[in-house]
Amino acid sequence: MFCVSGIGRATALALARYGARVTAVTRTQADLDSLVQECASIIPVCVDLADWATTEAVLRDIGRIDLLVNNAACAKLQPFLEVTPDQFDQSFNVNVKAVLHVSQIVAHGMKARGSGGSIVNVSSQASQRALRDHAVYCSTKGALDMLTKVMALELGPYQIRVNSVNPTAVMTEMGQLGWSDPxxxxxxxxxxxxGRFAEVEDVVNSILFLLSDKSNMTNGVTLPVDGGFLAC
Known part of the structure; x- marks a missing residue:
């Protein structure tokens, strides 16, 4: 299981409480240190997932992974006319390219073992609705949704299910960046x-459902966790 802070941290702790062997991956050592202090059974791995070669070297011998949560993301808000190449590249490298790469590494192992598995990508309602100053972020999440569906199509024959959760704003550190102004x-x-934003637990519970055997026939789904925003 791979995660960073916010939703990923809460998911890691929830899985550990249920007895899973959890590996947490982030580029920030301080986040890993505090996570391990809170739950000593979690295995910390510090790597920048945007760095393809280093990620490959660090994760290729990570061991058996049956459940994967791709939660790493960045959001740097700019008006469309002010988007810079650096911001575009960084966002796509983290929000899309890293998901593809980590999923490749894990799915190769799942396929070789023949025991199937479940992958959950943390997307956003921003994949399906235009939001001011979110041109690049919305684009990365739209790409992530389609990547999820293609992964579900190609990995399904190996009994590897791939789904995404698509929350509304959650008041994590990243959520506060866009929505702290009342x-x-x-x-x-x-x-x-x-009438409200999502709580971290709302998203975590949806992730746990998609990882679990309770969703054995759920594959290729983008699951809104948005209080009905996308439905209306």
Missing amino acids: EKARTMTSRIPL
Whole structure:
């Protein structure tokens, strides 16, 4: 299981509580240190997933992985007319390319063992709705949704299920970047039938469902965790 902070951290802790052997991957050693302090059974791995060669070297001998959560993401908000090449490349490298690469590494092992597995990609409602100043972020999440579907198609014959969760804003550190202003937040929550943003636990519970045997026939799904935003 691979994760970073926020939703990924909460997912790692939840899986550990259920008895899973959890490997947590992030580029920030301090995040790993605090995670291990909270749950000593979690195996920490420090690597920048945007670095293809180093990720390959670090993860190729990681051992058996049956469940994978791709949660690493970055969001640097800019108006469309001000998007820079560096921002574009960094966002796609982390939000899409790293997901493809880590999933390749893990899926090769799943296929070789013949025991199947489950992969969950953490996407966003931004994959399906245009949001001001989110041109690059929305684009990466749209790409991630389609990558999820192609992975489900090609890996399904090996009994490897691939799905995504697509939350509305969650007040993690990254969520606060875009939605901490109360007036701006109201423009979004007013369009959510439940009238609020998601809690971290709302997303974690959906991830756990998609990882579990309770979703054995669920494959290639983009699951909204958005209080009805996309439905309306």
